[in-house]
Amino acid sequence: MSATTLGARIAAPAARAPFWPSGWAAGLAWIGTAALISLWPDADDLGRSWELAVLAAGFGAAIQAGAIAATLPALAPRLAPLRAAGPWLLVLALALTAWELVTAKLDWLPRPFFAAPQSILEVFTDDYARLGESVWRSVLLVVPGYALGASIGFLFGVAMGWSRLVGYWAHPVVRLIGPLPATAWLPIAFFAFTSSRGASTFLIALASFFPVTVLTWSGVSAVSKSYYDVARTMGATPWFLVRKVAVPAAMPSVFVGLFVGLGASFSVLVVAEMMGVKAGLGWYMQWAQGWAAYANMYAALLVLALMCSSAVTLLFRLRDHLLSWQKGLVRW
Amino acid sequence: MVNGARLEVRGVSHAFALEKRALPVLEDIDFTAEPGEFVALLGPSGCGKSTLLRLVAGLEPPTEGRLLVDGREITGTDPSRTIMFQDPTLFPWRTVRGNAQIGPEARGTLRADAGRIDDALSLVGLSAFAEALPHQLSGGMAQRASLARALVNQPRVLMLDEPLGKLDSLTRLAMQRELVALWEREGFTALLVTHDVEEALLLADRVLVLSDRPARIRADIRVEQQRPRRRDHPGLVARREEILGLLGLAEAT
Structure with a gap:
């Protein structure tokens, strides 16, 4: 140094x-x-x-x-x-x-299928209010859904990895339901929930829940037995083993799950907004296409890309901060 | 000064359940380690020495027999009986200090033991590396950190499971000396598992020679030489020949 x-x-x-x-x-x-x-x-x-x-x-x-x-x-x-x-x-x-x-x-x-650069610039200068509103509505939809799905998935994954009983009952369910694309629940979700907002939140949560659960579970299962032995010989309680051994050791894997879940959340967000929610960037794109306003569509696509990329960047920053002890992290 | 515990191993046999068949690893092990005694368990690789340490640590109950510390049966783990493993098994997400404080943290005595953590780190010469992460340490430093983590708990029985097995030979020599110095200073009862005859003779008061699996005690050899010991001392050389003979490895003379 x-x-x-x-x-x-x-x-x-x-x-x-x-x-x-x-x-x-x-x-x-x-x-x-x-x-x-x-x-x-x-x-x-x-x-x-x-x-x-x-x-x-x-x-x-x-x-x-x-x-x-x-x-x-x-x-x-x-x-x-x-x-x-x-x-x-x-x-x-x-x-x-x-x-x-x-x-x-x-x-x-x-x-109008191919828009000139100045036409896209025109969308930003003239329709920024509606575009901004759409971004805000998308964020309001995806953040609670993702947070909910990721938190439940994390707790579920830890429980599955830690407790043989939970693993026994949860494993077949997760195996059957998990790989099903969250969008397949779309028809059910929209009649099961009275509001399209509730339905979308549920779907986004479901989409992030599965990868976070599986990768947290596998992370906890893969924790070296000797870490537990070390802590146990020094008087650790089971609660200490979960909080201070299993969870920190599983964090690299958890972050992979959070990353995959974030991508799945965005995918469901856009589909949900195109299908039922009358707001957000997905809706904006659908709406613009209906009016043959392709420049608006491209502009919304660009904003969506920036939004998703920023979210991933944020997640990776958090990971770099929390997992700074790891060697050779992939830089985003 | 001597705060080591008296360890009694009474008729202990142990077997692993392996695909519905029992694989015996220990057979009728019986010995007593006096308080503050340094006992080496010497035997071929995979003979079950490490298993015996796990039983003493209370990580597993024996299939047969009893283990007693100061006359009381071992029923589970206890911070007074800590193991230093062959791999440092430091938690990679914690600094050296973070690793050393695992014991007090787990027992909720972090504030009371703060001074002891510093003492243990300085005792193993890692004060300057307290904030380093495990991946930044050399093999010897990592093993020292692991030693500090065990010492913080003020063990009355310290089990050493081939702790120097993976170190380079120079670091190994230095750490053998440090281990003896620590044991003399702290007074714990030490149980060293090793397959290195010379290491056992240099460090221990007594060497228990174990057979192949399932391990039985083949010989209980007392090493009387004064410390610090020299590896070329005629007494030790004779002992070495004797032990190698017991293991069927006597050198042709």
């Missing part, structure tokens, strides 16, 4: 922060994209082309500034992560240009 920091300190003055070619290329590419969007007239009348050009230009200028700052010794260490993203920033600019060309400028792809 001290040796590496020492090494870095000695190396720092000698290494003149080098030129960042991909940063310069990316900055120029984004500015070029902005020029193309603003100077080349659209094939059809599209809104927000100017705003898109301004955004692209601003982004390009920011990258350019970063590329210059990255060569300054004082700022170089802080901009190191940005440096790694250089090729991505460049490719994104090229992809945006290509997309812009085949839709807005040349009209090669049939509209």
Whole structure:
């Protein structure tokens, strides 16, 4: 530890922060994209082309500034992560240009199925209220459902792994019911629950319950017997063995279950919102498709992707924090 | 000073249930360890030595026979009888200190025993590594942490299940010396399981030579040499030959 920091300190003055070619290329590419969007007239009348050009230009200028700052010794260490993203920033600019060309400028792809970038930007600038509301409603639906399913699954998994009796009775049930996709319960859920909200919460909970249960159970079952022996010889009660030995030892496996369950929850969320719940991002996409507002659909899809990815990121952060004792964690 | 317990093993036989057949591992084991005595159980691998330790620890009841500590029958585990296993079996999610405090934590005496945890860590030379995680430790350090975890409970009988078996030979020599020093200082009754003749002779007051499975006591050998012992002492060399002979491994002279 001290040796590496020492090494870095000695190396720092000698290494003149080098030129960042991909940063310069990316900055120029984004500015070029902005020029193309603003100077080349659209094939059809599209809104927000100017705003898109301004955004692209601003982004390009920011990258350019970063590329210059990255060569300054004082700022170089802080901009190191940005440096790694250089090729991505460049490719994104090229992809945006290509997309812009085949839709807005040349009209090669049939509209309205393929939306131009500025049309999607237009959705965000003009329909942000409804989109924001949809995100909020989705979050309100998925969070309680997931929390409920994951907590019950965790408790159930620990009980199954710990108690032979619970395992005996629960195992066949979990084996039969668990692999059934939660969406298969959709017709039953919507008449069994008076509100579509209750039905959806139940389905989301069910979807996260199964993977969390199975992986908690397997995690607890796999705990080395010698850990229990060690604790028992030192006077541990069964309750101590569960709380302080079985559960912490099973946590890596529990987090795999939480991760899988989160994905299943999102899948059920979208289906439930498309089928019965009259709110949320799934509903928004369904609604937009009904009006042939494909740009709105893509915009909602993008937001959904960001939402799911953020949730997974959050989960992984929590895991990294709680399981920092583990070696060689997969980085998200 | 001597706070070791008197351990009596009376006619203990033990068998594992293996696919409906009983597999005998211990046969009529009978001996007494005096308070503060260092007894080595020496025998070939897989002869059932470790099982005997599990019985003394109270992790399992014997199929036959009785085990007594200070005249009282062993009916279950007790912090006064702790094992140090061949693997350090440290909880990887806990720091060295976290591992050392498992005993007091389990018994709810964490506050009262706080000083003892620090003492145990400094006794095994791990004070500077109290906040380290097990995966950051070398094999010898991990075994020291495991030793500290056992010592925190102030054992009256400390069972050592081949604790040095997986260490490199230099660490092993150092830790043999440390174990003797600890035992002399703390006064517990020590029960060492090993298959290393030299280790048994260097550390123990008495060496019980066990046979192949099912294990029987083949010989009860007293080692009188003063400590610190030298491995090339003629008395020890003679003892070594004697024991190897008992195990059918005598070196041709």
